[in-house]
Amino acid sequence: MSTHTSKPNAATILSEESRLKxxxxxxxxxxxxxxxxxxxxxxxxxxxxxxxxxxxxMDAVADYLDMPPISVYEVATFYSMYELEPVGEHKLCVCxxxxxxxxxxxxxxxxxxxxxxxxxxxxTDDNKFTLKEVECLGACGGAPMMQIEDEYHENLTPExxxxxxxxxxxQ
Amino acid sequence: MxxxxxxxxxxxxxxxxxxxxxxxxxxxxVPRFCYHKKLSIAASCRMCLVEVERxxxxxxxxxxxxxxxxxxxxxxxxxxxxxxxxxEFLLIxxxxxxxxxxxxxxxxxxxxxxxxxxxTSNYQEAKRVVISKNLGPLIATEMTRCxxxxxxxxxxxxxxxxxxxxxxxxxxxxxxxxxxxxxxxSELSGNMIDICPVGALTSKPxxxxxxxxxxxxxxxxxxxxxxxxxxxxxxxxxxxxxVVPRENEAINEVWISDRDRFSYEGLTANDRITSPxxxxxxTWKKVHWDTALAYAVDNLKQIDxxxxxxLASPTATVEELFLLQxxxxxxxSNNIDHRLRQVDFSDQDQxxxxxxxxxxxxxxxxxxxxxxxxxxxxKEQPILNHRLRKAGAKVAVFNPIDYEFNxxxxxxxxxxPNNWVSNLTGIxxxxxxxxxxxxxxxxxxxxxxxxxxxxxxxxxxxxxxxxTVLLGNLATSHPQFAxxxxxxxxxxxxxGARLGYLPEANNTTGAWxxxxxxxxxxxxxxxxxxxxxxxxxxxxxxxxxxxxxxEPELDSCTGSASCLEAADFVVSLTAYKTExxxxxxxxxxxxxxxxxTSGTYVNxxxxxxxxxxxxxxxxxxxxxxxxxxVLGNLFDIAEFDxxxxxxxxxxxxxxxxxKKPSNTAGxxxxxxxxxxxxDGLQRITEMPIYSxxxxxxxxxxxxxxxxxxxxxxxxxxxxxxxxxxxxQVQVNGASLPLVLDERxxxxxxxIYAGQIAGTWHGNVEVS
Ligand code: SF4
Ligand code: FES
Ligand code: FES
Numbered sequence: 001m002s003t004h005t006s007k008p009n010a011a012t013i014l015s016e017e018s019r020l021k022x023x024x025x026x027x028x029x030x031x032x033x034x035x036x037x038x039x040x041x042x043x044x045x046x047x048x049x050x051x052x053x054x055x056x057x058m059d060a061v062a063d064y065l066d067m068p069p070i071s072v073y074e075v076a077t078f079y080s081m082y083e084l085e086p087v088g089e090h091k092l093c094v095c096x097x098x099x100x101x102x103x104x105x106x107x108x109x110x111x112x113x114x115x116x117x118x119x120x121x122x123x124t125d126d127n128k129f130t131l132k133e134v135e136c137l138g139a140c141g142g143a144p145m146m147q148i149e150d151e152y153h154e155n156l157t158p159e160x161x162x163x164x165x166x167x168x169x170x171q
Numbered sequence: 172m173x174x175x176x177x178x179x180x181x182x183x184x185x186x187x188x189x190x191x192x193x194x195x196x197x198x199x200x201v202p203r204f205c206y207h208k209k210l211s212i213a214a215s216c217r218m219c220l221v222e223v224e225r226x227x228x229x230x231x232x233x234x235x236x237x238x239x240x241x242x243x244x245x246x247x248x249x250x251x252x253x254x255x256x257x258x259e260f261l262l263i264x265x266x267x268x269x270x271x272x273x274x275x276x277x278x279x280x281x282x283x284x285x286x287x288x289x290x291t292s293n294y295q296e297a298k299r300v301v302i303s304k305n306l307g308p309l310i311a312t313e314m315t316r317c318x319x320x321x322x323x324x325x326x327x328x329x330x331x332x333x334x335x336x337x338x339x340x341x342x343x344x345x346x347x348x349x350x351x352x353x354x355x356x357s358e359l360s361g362n363m364i365d366i367c368p369v370g371a372l373t374s375k376p377x378x379x380x381x382x383x384x385x386x387x388x389x390x391x392x393x394x395x396x397x398x399x400x401x402x403x404x405x406x407x408x409x410x411x412x413x414v415v416p417r418e419n420e421a422i423n424e425v426w427i428s429d430r431d432r433f434s435y436e437g438l439t440a441n442d443r444i445t446s447p448x449x450x451x452x453x454t455w456k457k458v459h460w461d462t463a464l465a466y467a468v469d470n471l472k473q474i475d476x477x478x479x480x481x482l483a484s485p486t487a488t489v490e491e492l493f494l495l496q497x498x499x500x501x502x503x504s505n506n507i508d509h510r511l512r513q514v515d516f517s518d519q520d521q522x523x524x525x526x527x528x529x530x531x532x533x534x535x536x537x538x539x540x541x542x543x544x545x546x547x548x549x550k551e552q553p554i555l556n557h558r559l560r561k562a563g564a565k566v567a568v569f570n571p572i573d574y575e576f577n578x579x580x581x582x583x584x585x586x587x588p589n590n591w592v593s594n595l596t597g598i599x600x601x602x603x604x605x606x607x608x609x610x611x612x613x614x615x616x617x618x619x620x621x622x623x624x625x626x627x628x629x630x631x632x633x634x635x636x637x638x639t640v641l642l643g644n645l646a647t648s649h650p651q652f653a654x655x656x657x658x659x660x661x662x663x664x665x666x667g668a669r670l671g672y673l674p675e676a677n678n679t680t681g682a683w684x685x686x687x688x689x690x691x692x693x694x695x696x697x698x699x700x701x702x703x704x705x706x707x708x709x710x711x712x713x714x715x716x717x718x719x720x721x722e723p724e725l726d727s728c729t730g731s732a733s734c735l736e737a738a739d740f741v742v743s744l745t746a747y748k749t750e751x752x753x754x755x756x757x758x759x760x761x762x763x764x765x766x767x768t769s770g771t772y773v774n775x776x777x778x779x780x781x782x783x784x785x786x787x788x789x790x791x792x793x794x795x796x797x798x799x800x801v802l803g804n805l806f807d808i809a810e811f812d813x814x815x816x817x818x819x820x821x822x823x824x825x826x827x828x829x830k831k832p833s834n835t836a837g838x839x840x841x842x843x844x845x846x847x848x849x850d851g852l853q854r855i856t857e858m859p860i861y862s863x864x865x866x867x868x869x870x871x872x873x874x875x876x877x878x879x880x881x882x883x884x885x886x887x888x889x890x891x892x893x894x895x896x897x898x899q900v901q902v903n904g905a906s907l908p909l910v911l912d913e914r915x916x917x918x919x920x921x922i923y924a925g926q927i928a929g930t931w932h933g934n935v936e937v938s
Contacts (some may be wrong), residue, residue, distance in 0.1 A: 004885060004912035055351055070327075073350040077339035078564035135342075 010064035013056060016122055018048050022064060035067040038075050050073050051091065052083035080134040088123040088130040092148040096133050099140035108144050109133070111158040115165065128169070173653035175453040178246060180401035181399045184537045190232040191219055202254060202283040204261070204368045205320040206233035207426055210329055216261065216320050218283065220253040221245045224506060229253040233693070234595035258288035258904030262300050266315050273311070274370030275477040277383035280318065288716035301346050308875035309361055309429060311378050317347050317371040323363045330426070331357035332560055332577030347371070358553040358860060361432040362425075365415060376436055376872040377413040381405075390417060391782040392488055392772050395744070395764040396553045397674040397866060398526035398532065399774030404766055404785045411435045411766050411786055421533055422774070428553035429876070430860060430867055438764055438789070442641070442645045444748035445790025448759045461790070464798075467742045467758045467764055468805040473717055474740065482705055482720045483687050485793065486864045489769025490819040492678070493685035493693055494616075494799035494811075495719055498713035501587060501808030505689045505702025506713070509726040510645070514677065514932060516704045518653035518839035524695045524832035525683035526647075528775035529641065529671030535560045539635020542628065542668070543568045544595070544659055546643020550860040550878065552673055555775070567631040569595070571645055571855045572921055573914040582627040587916045588932070589849040592651055595658035596844045597621050597890035601629035602665035609705050611840030612661050619844070629666070635822075638668035644675050644858065648728055650932045654725070656842045660834075670834040674775050676864065681773035684827050694826030708734070711878075714801045715740040717793060720762065722865055724751050726922070728856070728931040744795050747865055747897060761792040763848040765866060777832065781820060811914045849918065849934065852890070881923035890920070894937075901938045 010019070025040035041061045046053050058076055062069040076082040080093065092112065096105045109120065112131055114125050123130040139145045142154025155166055173186050177199055184193040189212070194201045199734040214234035223230045224242035229250060232243075244250055262284065267273045267276070278484065292785075297504040303312035319338070324347060327336035339350045349355070355363075355557040364374050386405040393400040393414075400423035405413045413436050426441055448455050449462035471479060481499045482577040499507045499793040510516070528535075535541075535558040542567065548556040556577070559566065568574070572587045586594050599612070601621045605666075608616065621629075632638060642656065649655050663670035674680050686693035689702035703711070709729045716738055733743050735755035743756040746764045762768075766785040773779050786795060796816050803811035813819050836880065859881045861873040873879060882905045884900050891911055899906045905927040915921045920935055929935075 002910050004910055005912065031367060068334040069338075070334050073339045074337045076351070077344075080342045131888070143362065 008056060008063050010060040013049060013060035014045065015142060018044050019064065020152070022061075026065075035065045035071070037078070037149075038065055038067065038072060041065060042076055046082060051052040051087045052085060066155040080132070086123075088127045090128060090148055091130045091132055093132045093134040093137070094120075095135065095137050095139070095143070095145050095147075097136035098153070099136070100144040103143035107158065108156050108161060112162055115162070130164075173237060173241075173463070174815070175241040175243065177243045184237055186237070186238055190221070190230070190235045190237055190241075190581045192911075194232060194245065199245060200286075201232045201286050202582070204279060204283070204292050204318060204427050205231055205322060207250040207322050207325075207366055208855045210322060210325040210366075213325065213587070216318065217257045218254065218261070219288075220250060220252075220257060222247045222250040222893075223541035224837055229738065249431050254287045256290050259292055260285055261318050261723065262288070262292060263294045263694050264315075266298065266318070267320060269370075272313070272370035273318075273373040274314065274367075278370060279368035283288050294407065299343060302763040304348050305354075306349065307360075307373075308434060309375055310364060311375040312353060312371065313373070314346060314348060314371055317367045318369055319345060320349060320368060321347070322345065322366045322368065323372060325365055326366055326892070327357070329353075330362070331359050331558065333357055336363070342817040346870060347759075356877055358429055358550060358878065359426055359557065360427045360668075362416070362427070365425075374413060376433055379543055381412050382680065389766075389783075389785040391766065391785055392677075392780045393423075393428050394677050394772070395425060395434060395863065396428065396552045396554070396677060397775035398423060398527075398552060398680060399677060399772055399778060399782075400431050400554060402427055402431060407788055409522075409786045410440055412738045414834075415661045422778075423554050426557065430553070430812070430873065433521040433873050434867040434870045435766070436873070437866040438766065439691040440747065440869035442747045442749055442869070443789060444759055445792055446744065447761060447791070450746075450757050455759075460793070463758055463760060464805060466489050467760065468802060470757065471502070471717075471742065472806075472918045477506070479717065480506040480703060480715070481508075481512065481717040481719070481725060482708060482710035482721055482727075483507070483509045483682065483719035484511075484726065484864060485679040485682045485687075486866070487678060487682070487720050488816070489565070489678065489681040489685045489766070489768050489773060489823055490816045491719060491795040491799060492682045492687040493819055493823045494796055494803065494813075495717070496686040497811070498799055498803050498806065498808065500686075500698075501694070501803060501811070502806055505698050505700065507702060508686055508689055508705035508709055509679070509687045510647075510705050511721070511723065512648045512931070513704070514650045514706050514728060515654075518656065519688070519690055519701075519838045522699065523834050524830055525670075525680040525773070525777065526672030526674045526775075527680070527832035527834055528538050528673070528779060531642075531776050532668075532774075534560060534637070535559050536638070537753050538562050538564050538637045538639050540632050540638040540666075540668070541567070541638045542598075542632045542666075543570070544640065544642050544655065545570060545591075545644070545646030545649060546641060546673055547572070547574045547857060548643060548673070549574070549642075551644050551675075552775075555673065565631045566893075569598070569628065569735050571916065571919065572857070573916075575914075581631040582624070584624050584628060585914075585916050587849070587853055587919045588855060589847040591649060591846075592654050593846050594622075594625060594660065594888045595655065595662065597625035598628050598660045598662070599658055599665060601626045602632075602662060604859065607664070609659075609661055609664050609840070614839065615844050616661075622902075623800050632662070632666045632668060636667075639663075639671055640666070640668045641673055642672045643673045643857075645808075647672075647675065648856070649933060650847060653839055654844065654850060657838050659868070660838045662740075664835070667800070672775070672834070676771070677774070678772045680769065680775060680777060681779075684773060691824060693823055694827075694828065695810070695830060696714065700717065710734065712737045714738060716871055717926060718743045718745065718756075720745065720865060722749065722751065724746075724928070725862070725868070726864070728933060730924070730929045731928070744798060745865070746792065747869070760798050761790070762795040762798060763788035765794045767792070770796065771773060771816075771820050777902045779824070781817070852886075852937055853919045854930075854932060854935045855919050855921045856924050857921065862923075862925050882926060883908040883910035883922075884935075885910045885915050885921035886915065887911070887913055887915045889917060890915070903927050903936050 025037035220229035401417040
């Protein structure tokens with residue numbers, strides 16, 4: 001049996017927990033500007049889904065916030081913190097923008113490539129690490145830098161990187 | 172008014188205007204890509220940089236408001252250098268594949284690169300490649316060519332009202348498109364092809380068929396909805412290759428609907444018939460025109476003229492319709508009609524001169540409140556819908572199906588057809604006390620209740636001062652149309668709104684004026700004894716029929732050709748030969764189609780627009796007005812010697828004179844306001860957007876769009892339960908797939924026209 005207009009139904013796709021969390025964002029904005037909560041909503045939904053967003057989830061967010069799906073895709077593809085492919089347990093976001101580049105981010109990236117055996121945008125075979133290139137994260141003062149989970153690691157050197165990785169391995 | 176100086180000359184302009192509007196108005200060339208006068212300003216391409224005195228940097232003309240005394244230089248060294256540099260940047264990622272690009276020769280990028288660019292580039296690195304997504308059967312994509320002007324994105328958001336195109340990604344990774352592979356659903360989508368300044372979005376049906384400089388442009392009028400959009404047809408070697416809009420602010424602005432743009436494909440359909448044929452003893456034979464015409468006339472002469480019926484498509488021209496009715500009346504019959512989808516004709520004598528929009532098309536854009544009764548406006552008349560959408564008015568809708576609109580709906584009622592009357596009465600009642608109750612309605616309105624929903628509609632309609640009530644296709648085809656019309660008129664009167672009709676086809680209004688109705692002559696004068704209306708003709712077996720551009724089995728709300736099959740003699744003036752036509756017709760007189768004939772259409776606001784033929788008639792087809800003229804001569808009807816279509820038109824125009832339709836007067840006070848009884852599953856029928864006439868039904872690309880994907884019996888999930896999960900349902904003996912559709916009210920089934928035989932109304936037999 002086919003169905004006319006199979007609109008995604010947020011209520012069946014998003015968990016109740018996610019919806020309640022999104023609601024806390026929605027109330028922060030005027031009632032007719034629900035869609036302002038889109039970034040918060042995507043973060044919540046991504047977290048609940050093991051770190052990445054499927055198209056179905058983005059459609060559900062669109063439905064929940066009454067916005068066209070394409071507008072959600074635009075947001076999700078613009079910001080580097082949203083993942084549209086599955087990622088490893090730890091996501092290493094290395095800034096390669098101007099300040100970091102001038103302060104040696106290339107060396108950091110090279111080092112990570114060798115150490116983990118993956119290129120930018122790839123995930124290690126054991127699914128532990130995803131290496132990702134990002135634009136300026138506003139920490140130019142501590143360039144070169146990378147972000148892991150919610151933490152910034154600044155003034156990176158290959159040794160420092162080794163230490164960080166070791167800690168993560170042993171977690 | 173302010174005075175500004177551009178390139179040393181003074182110009183007067185309106186304060187607040189953007190610089191580019193002033194250069195535009197005064198014929199000064201400023202290159203641009205992202206600017207489009209009908210879209211919001213993005214100022215993202217920077218191609219329009221000009222020098223402004225005392226500004227430290229060049230300014231984008233599209234985003235710079237003018238100021239009194241401003242001095243602008245569009246061709247100074249600084250301006251030219253800026254334009255050159257921008258051009259170089261824009262070409263960095265452009266593939267420069269002009270020789271294999273369909274846009275070549277009519278490409279803004281090519282033109283501006285030649286006019287304002289450099290012949291070399293400093294860029295040596297690799298260019299990026301963007302994999303294109305399929306946007307459906309109408310628009311071809313080659314996204315590597317995209318220069319990110321975002322015109323298509325803004326068009327999608329601002330004009331179609333259903334944002335589907337976007338700019339996902341960022342920086343170098345930004346890719347204009349839909350992100351997910353999906354068919355664009357907007358009924359105005361083809362306009363994206365026009366506004367894309369490069370070859371990223373081109374016409375799929377037209378792809379690789381000609382270069383711009385090989386084609387000739389001819390102006391004509393679009394042949395489908397009642398807007399009468401101004402179009403240009405591009406031809407090469409006597410073949411129509413594509414259709415594009417022609418700007419006319421008062422009608423279609425710069426847009427046209429996809430239906431008007433792509434229906435030309437139907438001109439060359441496989442079942443096009445190009446020579447006259449007659450059927451003798453069950454076999455079809457090609458014959459000369461003379462033989463076919465004589466055969467038609469000889470046989471028709473045998474039959475009592477009162478037993479002859481003529482049915483015409485409202486897509487025919489004024490001239491054709493006029494000559495057909497003149498022929499019929501000449502042989503002594505008033506049996507002529509074009510209202511193939513109407514059932515209730517009881518108040519036809521009170522109907523206005525023609526189904527008039529009640530206002531100018533541009534007025535829709537300024538209205539503050541509107542009530543749509545029985546209209547899927549978006550799909551029926553895309554351009555009118557766009558005007559209404561622009562109005563930002565409070566729109567209330569009263570429909571049998573919960574259609575999706577591309578603007579906010581202030582109040583809505585979804586009502587099964589059998590309950591329309593009581594609900595419209597409720598809305599009228601909610602408006603009582605607002606004004607004079609039309610005579611006769613007082614008593615009728617007295618004893619009805621008002622529900623909250625009805626109240627909400629009434630309230631929405633009382634917003635602002637400019638209000639309108641519009642009757643759409645689903646109202647016209649309602650079995651109680653006369654009562655619906657009377658109630659709509661009452662609602663309009665009580666709310667101080669203008670009553671308007673949304674005539675179904677491009678020349679419905681012209682058909683009324685030309686006298687293609689059984690009760691009125693050309694010009695609207697009543698006949699002494701009205702003939703049979705279309706519904707009667709197709710449900711009472713007449714002895715003979717004359718058909719003009721019609722396939723009644725698909726075009727008529729009787730959904731059947733059984734009367735034609737049973738008739739002694741059927742003459743079909745048609746451009747196509749189908750199995751059904753072969754079955755019931757005895758003579759086929761092949762006629763020329765849109766673009767092959769001259770004529771006139773009258774649009775919803777009563778505007779007459781004449782056009783000439785654009786290409787020669789296909790094969791031995793003849794323009795229908797010429798065929799009808801010869802038929803008239805063969806019948807020896809007086810004053811039938813027309814030498815040109817203009818002569819015919821002038822005659823009709825003279826008959827109409829300066830008569831104007833009045834939508835306020837002239838509706839019949841109903842004698843009672845009772846609903847129709849219904850105990851089974853009620854059928855609701857909608858004519859799919861791309862099935863409304865013979866030409867569009869054969870436009871292949873349009874038939875591949877989602878809008879044409881209408882097969883099945885649509886019911887809501889509750890109603891579906893009665894079918895116990897079966898995938899196919901037997902409807903009136905035919906098997907249709909079951910489609911779950913939340914838009915359909917309880918007790919009803921939506922079955923799009925053209926799928927099963929049988930009337931569009933009443934109960935359907937299901938099992
Ligand atoms: S596809 Fe065409 S209209 Fe759309 S952004 Fe690219 S160049 Fe502009
Ligand atoms: S450039 Fe790396 S943090 Fe700003
Ligand atoms: S046209 Fe002015 S910036 Fe694009």
